[in-house]
Amino acid sequence: MAIRVFLLLLLFLSSAIVSFSLYEDQAGLADWHQRYIGKVKHAVFHTQKTGRKRVIVSTEENVVASLDLRHGEIFWRHVLGTKDAIDGVGIALGKYVITLSSEGSTLRAWNLPDGQMVWETALSSAHHSKSLLSVPINLKVDKDYPITVFGGGYLHAVSAIDGEVLWEKDFTAEGFEVQRVLQPLGSTVIYVLGFVNLSEAVVYQIDSKIGEVVAQKSMVFPGGFSGEISSVSSDKVVVLDSKKSILVTIGFIDGDISFQKTPVSDLVENSGNAEILSPLLSNMLAVKVNKRTIFVKVGGEGKLEVVDSLSDETAMSDSLPVADDQEAFASVHHEGSKIHLMVKLVNELDNVLLRETIQMDQHRGRVHKVFMNNYIRTDRSNGFRALIVMEDHSLLLLQQGAIVWSREEGLASVTDVTTAELPVEKDGVSVAKVEHTLFEWLKGHVLKLKGSLLLASPEDVVAIQELRVKSSGKNKLTRDHNGFRKLILALTRAGKLFALHTGDGRIVWSMLLKSQACERPNGISLYQWQVPHHHAMDKNPSVLVVGRCGSDSSAPGVLSFVDVYTGKKITSSDIGHSVVQVLPLPFTDSTEQRLHLIADTVGHVHLYPKTSEALSIFQREFQNIYWYTVGADDGIIRGHVMKSSCSGETADEYCFTTRELWTVVFPSESEKIISTLTRKPNEVVHTQAKVNTDQDLLYKYVSRNLLFVATVSPKGAGEIGSVTPEESSLVVYLIDTITGRILHRLSHQGCQGPVHAVFSENWVVYHYFNLRAHKYEVTVVEIYDQSRAENKNVWKLILGKHNLTAPITSYSRPEVFTKSQSYFFAQSVKTIAVTSTAKGITSKQLLIGTIGDQILALDKRFVDPRRTLNPSQAEKEEGIIPLTDSLPIIPQSYVTHSHRVEGLKGIVTAPSKLESTTHVFAYGVDLFYTRLAPSKTYDSLTDDFSYALLLITIVALVAAIYITWALSEKKELSEKWR
């Protein structure tokens, strides 16, 4: 009954507040937003004497951004679409940032100071080709030198002022691949160098004014080219031949082609295959051979000569002119925990202009890229600053022997996220630094009181806001009573694990994955390995990071176990087999380590941890463990069951073979799997019953072994609108993964993917495109258990004579029925998630990541199959919303309020200890965190509850009671004396 009252109260509360919303002054109290740009690909410095010093960067996350060189802050930033990869970036006319993207088909100019787009030009493109951008360095600002762009088989000259295409030259001839477009400084001739079938070098001379071919020369090279090319000067390039053993210098002075062959073995003894490195150095090239980097000077007649040799792990910048016609370049190499930055003159490698040694965090890995920039110091000498990109994708600015600033750009490419608890606050652990003194506490409350009584001055308001942001020790590194303080563990594409604090989003620790077997394993996924809560409290929790040496699926896996409190690696093992799937099992051993099965490519599964205790637990449940694979290519879902221990010489007792049990085959001519989804394994469901308005009872079919599969007809697998409604259909299935039984099948004619779905408790909500209505649709499917429906006798239930809590098996063939409903939805969706709470009592909200990179919170009540056009009074009281054809988008229910999580990829929710509240973490290029209370915080007072007001009221009441008592005594006395 108490629960019923509670639920009713809850319902009442939740129906009273239709949408989640936030007051202006509440923004930033519980949420934080971090802006990133991703791993930098290109950087162009802009250090004019006037104006702020900045660097323009383009990144692998398709971001073009302008960074402050002093502090590393973002001046402005544009995130281009996922298919709009940036090929080149430059500065034109001293005021426009030019970007070439989408394989050389889109050229854009952005205003340098504020990042507004000035013009955009779509360039014609015939086929896939290299895309090259060359922005002339302007000598005179008023003169418009055209930008030359090569992309998609065409050479374009584009005016930098308005983006107008001045001329266009077709290079789409069969087999012809343009390699370089060169324009000597101040010349009106553009050289276009390309290879025909990688065996014939062709040079076109083009008049840069009109775009006409002035001359064309070609010459066949018998050995063939490999395609790796480095331009060493405006009339010379160096190429490797097809065997990668001969360096060929191609000179094309005045249009005459000449080859000069130099075998690599002449330069270095015992040379293996050579590789030309990317940095552009004048009259020199860097070649990687025999795991060393050699510098080869190119003489006047194409003669090659080794001038220096460095260790393999050296990163170099392009050369850049310094005073007196000299060119200099920067190189960075590691030595222990230090890095050495050296700037040398290209012509005299012994002349080191700058040598700096900087202590570097081990967890940043190697230096990947260096961008150098020089500036004139006050004493007129050259100063250098270097922007370096590390292996973990972080970006650092080095200047005067120190790291001026650093940006953790690895966080722009998060691949997997989990949460972890903070340590319990122990006696003797001093955390008092964050706590207020009593006086400060009182002062704060007096300020708040002033605010609530509307007495606060503007300064007070600012102080109150500041106080609230810093309030209540939310940044402490210990567990709190409500579970609001947690660690978010994020694994990045670079293989680095970050722990972020939910209070303010700061990095508590970070760790780069390492392995003996390979240099740097790729991070794949994260699992909770050990979550001690009952009898292993003295242990620290740990996570399992599954990685792989190499990108191939058959590459050997690497497991790392990381202590969550300290960020230290406990152990790391090269497991010697491949990793295609990881199955966390619902069993833990006596130290609360979770059992995991790791499947490899040959169909074996391996049990972890490798202890005899784990093995005995696993043996006990051996018959009940199943494994399924989804073959997206062949359209087959296969179910496997454990068979026996592995045999063979490499096998150990923790390896097991599997046997195929069932298959679900989708006809390849009509259906193609585009999406599969299961429930989150750690989701908590409070009840199995669903009570309808008239006390009618439905039993939810809550199973972890349900798989949602969406298929489309193969024609409809492409872009939206590429097929007619008659050609495309979307079919969704609910499949039991133990028996392979299809529990439900629903077909949508004339609909198309992409399908974004969310699966929670007994319902699935999915989003797709309806081609007939030209609108997006959202469908909800709720699945109920018919076989339990007879359990309706009150007396049996009171006396406990029912089998509702008895363990169930999928082989009992439960009868299920579903209810579903569809609605239009106005927005295109990137991802959908659902809130999760500690006990699963609080009503749920769908978190919809929209195409605008915002997160919309939509009450589950809006996607309820029980909605009807005219709900009865009782249904209305229960909170059933009248049916409408489309789902409402309430502007106040954007949980990201004014922020955008650029490049949104995923949303993760995690429960806090307080039942009403859930943590929401969204990642993409940006990171965003907030706490949500889908039914408002019914179980706690709000942050802005004024304790001071309460205290004062109590004090005033006590005082009033005392005074009136004293007065009455007095009056009585005088009464008696009368």
Place this chain on the structure above:
Amino acid sequence: MDKGKAVMGTGRRWAIEFSDQSTVPSSRDILDPPGFSRASQEQDDSANSRQKKDAEANWKLQKAWEVAQSPFKNLMMMGFMMWMAGNTVHLFSIGITFSALWQPISALQSVGKIFEPFKDNKVELLMPKLVFLALNLGGLALGVWKLNTLGLLPTHASDWVSSLPPPQEVEHSGGGFVFH
């Protein structure tokens, strides 16, 4: 105040009784006036007192019946209030319902006390008491009925299963797309 009264009471040292109520001719030598018969007065007095006692018993019975029937008015009133409060759970309806439950219970507890003043050898209090009890039980029933209409009584199957967690599953399965 009581204290003051008491002081005044005990402070009385002497008093004159003006009315003579003795039935026998006084010891004083003064004769009764002619035509005055002490006996008749005596007779009258006894008849009077009997009458009075009867009247009092009647009055007590009447009052006891009144008290016994008083919950009926209450009942009507409660019914009206409940009707006004509606069938949704909110502060008002919960307050009304709980007062409707509490009043009969407290009344039932203090049945003896309520009928104490009407206790008399001659007064038959059983019937009024029974009526009182019945009416109060009626009130209680009304309260319980209201509680039920508010949905606060666990009379449905849903009340007993809503806290049952989903059953454990025997089999466990995992998998999905392979890692790329």
